Each structure stands twice: as structure tokens, then as C-alpha cells.
Amino acid sequence: MTPAFARPATAPALLEVDNLAVEFRSRGGRRVHAVEALSLNVHPGECVVVLGESGSGKSVTAKAAMGLLEPTAHITAGTIRLSGVDLLGNGPAMRQARGEQMAMVFQDSLSALNPVQRVGAQIAEMFRVHRGLGRREAWARAVDLMRDVAIPDPERRARDYPHQISGGMRQRIVIAMALSLDPQVLIADEPTTALDVTVQSGILQLFRRLADSGTGLLFITHDVGVAAEIADHVVVMYAGSVMESGPARDVLTSPNHPYTRALLASVPRIDQAGARTPIPGGLPDPAHRPTGCLFAPRCPLAQPECRNTRPVLEHQTPDRQAACLRVEELLHVDVI
Ligand SMILES: Nc1ncnc2c1ncn2[C@@H]1O[C@H](COP(=O)(O)OP(=O)(O)OP(=O)(O)O)[C@@H](O)[C@H]1O
Numbered sequence: 001m002t003p004a005f006a007r008p009a010t011a012p013a014l015l016e017v018d019n020l021a022v023e024f025r026s027r028g029g030r031r032v033h034a035v036e037a038l039s040l041n042v043h044p045g046e047c048v049v050v051l052g053e054s055g056s057g058k059s060v061t062a063k064a065a066m067g068l069l070e071p072t073a074h075i076t077a078g079t080i081r082l083s084g085v086d087l088l089g090n091g092p093a094m095r096q097a098r099g100e101q102m103a104m105v106f107q108d109s110l111s112a113l114n115p116v117q118r119v120g121a122q123i124a125e126m127f128r129v130h131r132g133l134g135r136r137e138a139w140a141r142a143v144d145l146m147r148d149v150a151i152p153d154p155e156r157r158a159r160d161y162p163h164q165i166s167g168g169m170r171q172r173i174v175i176a177m178a179l180s181l182d183p184q185v186l187i188a189d190e191p192t193t194a195l196d197v198t199v200q201s202g203i204l205q206l207f208r209r210l211a212d213s214g215t216g217l218l219f220i221t222h223d224v225g226v227a228a229e230i231a232d233h234v235v236v237m238y239a240g241s242v243m244e245s246g247p248a249r250d251v252l253t254s255p256n257h258p259y260t261r262a263l264l265a266s267v268p269r270i271d272q273a274g275a276r277t278p279i280p281g282g283l284p285d286p287a288h289r290p291t292g293c294l295f296a297p298r299c300p301l302a303q304p305e306c307r308n309t310r311p312v313l314e315h316q317t318p319d320r321q322a323a324c325l326r327v328e329e330l331l332h333v334d335v336i
Pocket residue numbers: 024032033034052053054055056057058059060061070072107222286
């Protein structure tokens with residue numbers, strides 16, 4: 001589990017999310033704080049992984065960036081910029097970004113393929129609708145794209161229906177559809193979760209190649225091993241907030257936050273049979289979040305002050321941040 005090499009991000013960021021807050025409001029007045037004070041940047045050629053347990057706000061963040069939140073979701077703070085252009089409250093800019101500069105592979109995308117349409121036709125349709133290509137040219141481009149995402153014998157495979165190909169191939173088709181518009185930024189929400197491990201690794205290599213060719217990748221996963229395989233930069237989310245962020249090789253080998261440490265300790269390791277330590281308890285109720293540190297009810301290092309004061313993200317080094325009242329002590333102690 002060696003984290004991918006972190007490249008220096010010298011070019012200006014493509015996607016900039018700053019201080020984002022999203023809440024859901026129900027008719028009965030219940031408010032669910034799904035995301036709070038979230039900031040992240042994605043540079044060209046960089047793979048930024050958002051890592052966190054189920055319910056931590058990963059998909060809401062991704063959908064907010066794409067302007068595809070449900071009507072009950074409200075963005076209450078923050079900005080989302082693509083190549084410097086503010087997308088929030090700017091419908092035309094958001095639509096243009098979504099159609100031409102950003103694409104997303106959705107969490108449930110495998111089931112979104114049309115079961116009664118040939119996979120090649122589903123990709124070709126993207127070229128027909130968005131690029132105005134004729135039937136023949138769109139089909140040829142679809143086959144080329146299938147080759148690009150390493151589908152063997154693409155001319156023949158293009159004529160298959162989704163049920164005739166494996167889960168891994170279906171995921172490659174979904175990725176090809178997202179790539180058909182040649183996006184600068186690709187958001188992928190748990191794109192390997194439904195796949196078995198051997199297939200996963202081929203898809204991760206495909207994403208890695210995309211990032212290496214200059215695409216900015218925002219990759220969402222709950223799986224520490226997947227993050228280690230593909231990330232340049234990791235943003236660790238918990239209960240809608242960022243707990244820690246920094247270069248993958250640092251965060252995943254010497255985490256500064258108790259939550260990240262607990263998350264790493266919860267991963268089964270081949271070299272340490274039986275050493276897995278699941279994190280006790282669960283996420284706080286998003287409608288009744290603790291006033292202090294969100295992780296305090298589960299944190300083995302919590303002190304009384306942690307229950308009253310919400311820590312904010314602070315820099316430990318220019319490229320690393322953590323939100324923990326005891327971070328300075330942790331930097332010197334290998335506690336968890
Ligand atoms: N449509 C919705 N209405 C109300 N609350 C929602 C809605 N969608 C998400 N939430 C809440 O927002 C929070 C974040 O959800 P999100 O789907 O972003 O989690 P996630 O990190 O993607 O989890 P998973 O790993 O299970 O996909 C959760 O508390 C969830 O219950």
C-alpha cells in the first residue's frame with residue numbers, strides 16, 4: 001500500500017471549492033448538515049481523493065461541484081470555481097462547465113446504463129447530442145474511445161448490450177461516456193466499489209493514466225487501500241467536514257488526525273493478521289451535530305474541551321492541514 005507519488009501542483013487549480021456548506025431541509029423543518037466548511041483544490045494532472053466513511057458527505061460534495069444537488073439541498077456558504085469562474089448562482093457557467101469542462105462518474109452509474117441499447121450506441125449518443133456528429137462518425141468515435149479505456153476488441157464489444165459484458169467492462173463504458181466530452185476535470189464517485197479486487201486494479205490504472213495525461217481527477221472512496229493506490233492528495237472527511245488533508249504519501253503513512261489514524265488502523269492488513277481495529281460507534285446524527293469536535297464521541301484522545309470547542313483546519317506545514325485541538329501533541333506522539 002504505497003501511496004502514489006505526489007506531484008508538485010504548480011499550475012493554477014482547475015477546480016476550487018472554498019468553504020462549502022450544504023444542508024438538506026425537509027418539509028417538516030428538519031435540517032441535515034451534510035457538508036460544512038469544505039475546501040479543496042484540483043490541479044491539472046492531479047488526483048485528489050476524498051476519503052471517508054459512509055455518510056461523511058463525499059457524494060454531496062461531488063454533486064455540489066457538478067451543480068447536480070437534489071432540490072431539497074441548499075448551498076448555504078462557499079464558492080465553487082472552475083478555471084477561476086465562479087459557478088454558484090451562475091446557471092449558464094455551471095451548464096457550460098458540466099457540458100464541456102467537467103464530467104462525473106456517478107456512484108450508482110453501473111445501473112444507469114440503458115439495458116436495451118448497445119453500449120457503443122450509448123457512447124455514440126454523447127457525441128451526437130453534445131458534438132452534433134452524424135451516426136457513422138459518432139459510432140467510430142465511440143469505438144475509438146472504447147479502445148482508449150482498454151476494452152479489448154472494441155468493434156465487436158460496441159455491439160454488445162450491457163448484460164453481455166462484465167462489471168469491469170461496464171464500468172469502462174461508463175468512464176468512456178464521461179470522457180466523451182474530453183473534460184478537464186473528472187469526478188468519480190466510488191467507481192470501483194462494485195467491482196472485485198482484480199477488476200478494480202485495472203480501473204484504477206485507467207484513472208491514474210488519465211491523471212498522468214493532465215486531467216484533474218476528484219476521486220471519491222471510503223477505501224483506504226484504493227486511496228493509497230491512486231491519490232496524489234487526500235482530503236479526509238468525517239461527518240461533512242474535513243478532518244485532515246495533505247499529500248497522500250504523508251497523510252496515509254503518518255496521519256496527523258486521530259480520525260485518520262483510526263481509519264488506517266481499521267484496515268485489514270495482510271502482514272498483520274487479526275490486527276484490524278474497527279472504529280467504535282458511528283457518525284453523529286447530521287441533524288443534531290455535536291457542538292464541539294465532531295469526532296469527540298469516538299475519539300480515544302478526547303478531552304473535556306473537545307466536547308465544547310469545534311476545532312478548525314489549521315496548517316501544520318504549508319501543504320498539510322488537520323482539525324484537532326490536540327494536533328500539536330499528536331505530531332510528537334504515536335498514540336493510535
Ligand atoms: N437527499 C438527501 N436528503 C437528506 N439528507 C441527505 C440526502 N442525501 C444525502 N443526505 C445526507 O447527507 C450526508 C452525506 O451524504 P453523502 O451521500 O454525501 O455521503 P457519502 O459520504 O457519499 O456516503 P456513502 O459512502 O455511503 O456514499 C448524510 O448524512 C446523508 O444522510
